[in-house]
Amino acid sequence: MGEILGLGVTHHPGFLGQDENLAELLRRTLKSDRVPAHLRDSKNWPEPMQQEWGSDEGLASAASHRAHLMADFAKVRDRLDAFKPDFVVIWGDDQYEQFREDCVPPFNVFIFDKYECQPYLQSSSINPGKSNIWGDPIEKVFKFQGHMAGAGYLVQNLIESDFDMAYSYKVRDGSPLPHSFLNTIQYLDYDRRGFNHPIVPFHVNCYGSTVIRSRGSLGHLFGGVENRFDPISPTPRRCFQIGQATARILRDSPWRVAIIASSSWSHAFLTEKNNWIYPDVEADLRCFEDLKAGRYTKFRDMNLKDIEEAGQQEVLNWVCLAGAMHELDSKPEFIDFVGSWIFNSSKVMATFAPVS
Numbered sequence: 001m002g003e004i005l006g007l008g009v010t011h012h013p014g015f016l017g018q019d020e021n022l023a024e025l026l027r028r029t030l031k032s033d034r035v036p037a038h039l040r041d042s043k044n045w046p047e048p049m050q051q052e053w054g055s056d057e058g059l060a061s062a063a064s065h066r067a068h069l070m071a072d073f074a075k076v077r078d079r080l081d082a083f084k085p086d087f088v089v090i091w092g093d094d095q096y097e098q099f100r101e102d103c104v105p106p107f108n109v110f111i112f113d114k115y116e117c118q119p120y121l122q123s124s125s126i127n128p129g130k131s132n133i134w135g136d137p138i139e140k141v142f143k144f145q146g147h148m149a150g151a152g153y154l155v156q157n158l159i160e161s162d163f164d165m166a167y168s169y170k171v172r173d174g175s176p177l178p179h180s181f182l183n184t185i186q187y188l189d190y191d192r193r194g195f196n197h198p199i200v201p202f203h204v205n206c207y208g209s210t211v212i213r214s215r216g217s218l219g220h221l222f223g224g225v226e227n228r229f230d231p232i233s234p235t236p237r238r239c240f241q242i243g244q245a246t247a248r249i250l251r252d253s254p255w256r257v258a259i260i261a262s263s264s265w266s267h268a269f270l271t272e273k274n275n276w277i278y279p280d281v282e283a284d285l286r287c288f289e290d291l292k293a294g295r296y297t298k299f300r301d302m303n304l305k306d307i308e309e310a311g312q313q314e315v316l317n318w319v320c321l322a323g324a325m326h327e328l329d330s331k332p333e334f335i336d337f338v339g340s341w342i343f344n345s346s347k348v349m350a351t352f353a354p355v356s
């Protein structure tokens with residue numbers, strides 16, 4: 001019998017760079033013609049947003065936001081290491097990185113033994129032209145272990161459980177694994193102690209109706225997008241079910257497995273009702289209270305229309321985790337809400353009680 005440890009983290013790209021660039025997404029958004037002109041003046045922002053921006057354009061807030069989250073990452077990493085997993089399944093989204101016009105699967109598992117990439121050179125999500133916080137050379141090669149047997153077993157058993165799974169043995173030429181997976185490992189290894197746990201990246205098509213239309217990012221803010229929307233994400237109900245099935249399958253496996261939901265929650269650049277400049281903090285806090293209290297079925301019962309209106313597309317990764325924790329009857333051991341009005345998104349960090 002296996003043993004399962006649930007974890008939840010953010011993969012916000014801003015922490016790869018310096019503090020002065022942490023509000024980069026806000027600065028880019030404010031250049032859009034779709035943002036009302038009066039909102040280019042910070043005096044017209046909501047009060048908590050002005051406070052976080054302060055008199056230094058958010059520089060002091062960036063330092064404390066980073067310090068808070070990286071302290072949480074260290075806690076999650078210690079929990080992961082103490083658990084001694086055989087492999088780590090990561091639920092993460094793809095933002096027009098691996099999956100483009102030729103194919104967008106609702107879910108996809110990457111199956112590999114070893115994987116190497118040069119993310120600073122290959123990924124536009126990683127700001128290749130800017131320095132990174134570790135001072136890594138731009139051509140640095142990152143090497144990851146996979147787990148062929150575990151990944152193959154998971155896909156096989158999901159298909160036998162009536163989930164029509166897609167899988168990949170290789171990545172798209174010229175494009176690394178999505179930053180949802182790479183950044184998760186970067187931040188779990190923020191102190192550069194090394195990360196040798198084998199990984200099984202499990203993609204969820206969180207961006208759904210705008211993944212091609214907005215290029216999984218700010219495309220809708222800078223012209224040229226068609227009025228047509230793409231077909232939707234998998235429903236919250238389906239994400240919850242696949243999380244439940246994943247937990248059952250891995251609990252019955254011979255392995256010790258950590259399962260991680262990787263994403264921030266409401267994203268400013270997806271929240272039209274806030275003119276794309278700040279996230280839906282209230283919606284996130286309601287979800288956070290549900291998660292904290294173990295009211296997991298609330299995530300199953302979320303509505304995709306409400307999710308999109310709240311800019312919470314990436315929460316679908318956490319709906320998978322909520323399904324898994326519901327199935328295992330595991331409650332949070334550590335959980336933290338790290339809100340922000342200017343750094344694009346609310347972040348939630350969590351560890352759950354291991355279950356065998």
Ligand SMILES: [Fe+2]
Nearest residue numbers: 093180263314
């Ligand atoms: Fe993402």
